[in-house]
Amino acid sequence: MKDDQKHTEERPGRIDAVPVRHPWRWVAVVVVGILLAMLVHSFVTNPRWDWASTFSYMFKPAMVQGLIQGTLLGTVLAMIIGVVLGVLLAVMRLSSNPVLKYTAAVYTWFFRAIPRYVLLTILGVGLIFLYPSIDVGVPFGQSIERILGLQTQLTWWHIDMRTISSGIGIGAIGLGLSEAAYMAEIARAGIVSVDRGQTEAAMALGMSSRKTTQRIVLPQAMRVIVPPTGNEAIAMIKDTSLLTAIPVGMELFNQATIIANRTYKVMSAYVAATIWYLLVCSILMVAQAFLERRFGRGFGRQDVNPRARRLLDKTGEH
Amino acid sequence: MTTQPATRPAVDTPIVRAVNVHKSFGRHRVLKGIDMAVAPSEVVCLIGPSGSGKTTFLRCINLLEDIDEGRIFVGDQLMGYEDRAGTLHTLDDAARARQRRPIGMVFQRFNLFPHMTAVQNIIEAPTQVLRTPRGQAVQEAHELLERVGLGDRGDAYPSQLSGGQQQRVAIARALAMHPQLMLFDEPTSALDPELVGEVLAVMRELAEEGMTMIVVTHEMTFARDVADHVVFMDAGVVVEQGSPDQVINHPGQERTQQFLSRMVSSPASPRGSSGAV
Numbered sequence: 001m002k003d004d005q006k007h008t009e010e011r012p013g014r015i016d017a018v019p020v021r022h023p024w025r026w027v028a029v030v031v032v033g034i035l036l037a038m039l040v041h042s043f044v045t046n047p048r049w050d051w052a053s054t055f056s057y058m059f060k061p062a063m064v065q066g067l068i069q070g071t072l073l074g075t076v077l078a079m080i081i082g083v084v085l086g087v088l089l090a091v092m093r094l095s096s097n098p099v100l101k102y103t104a105a106v107y108t109w110f111f112r113a114i115p116r117y118v119l120l121t122i123l124g125v126g127l128i129f130l131y132p133s134i135d136v137g138v139p140f141g142q143s144i145e146r147i148l149g150l151q152t153q154l155t156w157w158h159i160d161m162r163t164i165s166s167g168i169g170i171g172a173i174g175l176g177l178s179e180a181a182y183m184a185e186i187a188r189a190g191i192v193s194v195d196r197g198q199t200e201a202a203m204a205l206g207m208s209s210r211k212t213t214q215r216i217v218l219p220q221a222m223r224v225i226v227p228p229t230g231n232e233a234i235a236m237i238k239d240t241s242l243l244t245a246i247p248v249g250m251e252l253f254n255q256a257t258i259i260a261n262r263t264y265k266v267m268s269a270y271v272a273a274t275i276w277y278l279l280v281c282s283i284l285m286v287a288q289a290f291l292e293r294r295f296g297r298g299f300g301r302q303d304v305n306p307r308a309r310r311l312l313d314k315t316g317e318h
Numbered sequence: 319m320t321t322q323p324a325t326r327p328a329v330d331t332p333i334v335r336a337v338n339v340h341k342s343f344g345r346h347r348v349l350k351g352i353d354m355a356v357a358p359s360e361v362v363c364l365i366g367p368s369g370s371g372k373t374t375f376l377r378c379i380n381l382l383e384d385i386d387e388g389r390i391f392v393g394d395q396l397m398g399y400e401d402r403a404g405t406l407h408t409l410d411d412a413a414r415a416r417q418r419r420p421i422g423m424v425f426q427r428f429n430l431f432p433h434m435t436a437v438q439n440i441i442e443a444p445t446q447v448l449r450t451p452r453g454q455a456v457q458e459a460h461e462l463l464e465r466v467g468l469g470d471r472g473d474a475y476p477s478q479l480s481g482g483q484q485q486r487v488a489i490a491r492a493l494a495m496h497p498q499l500m501l502f503d504e505p506t507s508a509l510d511p512e513l514v515g516e517v518l519a520v521m522r523e524l525a526e527e528g529m530t531m532i533v534v535t536h537e538m539t540f541a542r543d544v545a546d547h548v549v550f551m552d553a554g555v556v557v558e559q560g561s562p563d564q565v566i567n568h569p570g571q572e573r574t575q576q577f578l579s580r581m582v583s584s585p586a587s588p589r590g591s592s593g594a595v
Contacts, residue, residue, distance in 0.1 A: 201431070205492070207443060
């Protein structure tokens, strides 16, 4: 008994140590607190902020319509085009067919090198100049008709470019084509991040390459693809303001400019637009966090492999 | 292939027949003329030092690697090619996938699909490839899980299972395709020593039920007890083969003796002499 007691006395017990103090943390809190208070104070006391006008502009029908039809719809359409085309380009890029591989590489190079504002300007102004109408039919059909003197119709479908060359349609196509180049890199990073053993296991079970890609590789690639795609969607919300270049009238930033020009309350109009951008982006960030959880099913806190990480780092350039 | 039916009586028809198999990775010659025949219900263990080509040979059988020379037949199928009047035509992706169906494979690193539960892993190929109705596939999956001793873990994701459990699910997944042949690529090498036994027990049971198996392994006890035939490979050639007693207990070749003495005497690798099954 005595031995036992002595024994427990000698063994070190619970750790009741004084924690490390962080005095500079408190200094930082005070400094940031004061700066924030100054900012809020100026919001309230500086009459030039004119919050009443700002909030009334926010809910002007034209502004809300611009938000919904230009900013939100434009983002959704552009991202749909970007994601679908981007995944297709990524699969092409990773295929063993050299024609598909280099076509995808050249596409990505081309659209990553063009500023979006320039691309949209060219689409808005130049497309109708170069191609007033688009005829869908036998390739080179009109030339063949001319050379052979044929009267037969080799054109099946006629599109007048004037009907689509202005407005949200062409804007979404322009942004979507550009986005596809970035999405292609993101999707490629996702696909190469999936362990080779997964493909082998699926193939060993008798699954075809297509089934393996659809059922095994892409669902796992999503885990890597979703977070940067969320960033892209948020960036796209902001890039819809470039649609002015087409020009697209019914769009948030453009509507804010119209109000600013009409009322001369420039700041109120632009702050109203800014608040909308902040709100929409915040909602998207929450949605992104939710999606990440959904596609992270079955995974612990594993990191993606280094090759995929390098590709992802490259995509954050624009 | 079908010109001499008289010389291939049904009883002795091997499930796997490899003739003069060569394989190189770049300049590195991995397989230098492997011949092998595996009869139905036979258990063949491939042993040998790492880099000897055992795993590569196994992967050639189900077309995870293409061979450069020779032929591999599984059942009546020439793997990877179609022989049309003496000219070989490379099979397309769908045909290769069809050839792989009756061949189950278990990998060293399990390779379970991490985004699917154990049951989803098992029903994936039957529902997607064989078009088995989902309900029936799920029922079979539960039976298979029961068989590998994991009846209660059907809803677990691979990350929630131990290595030994994952490997048993992987075996169940391969069995769900009703294979005629099972390939095991060092199925216990990635496992903690105390988890090796549970996987070997499942494999032993499978062998007793008459499954044809080719097992690449370092488990000498398993090879001695379960194999019908042991093949010792080194540097891309078959050095020695025969019954477990011949190859493991009374090896005739010096290289085999050297390899086995390292496997058994090395205290650093308890797996060499484990297999407490």
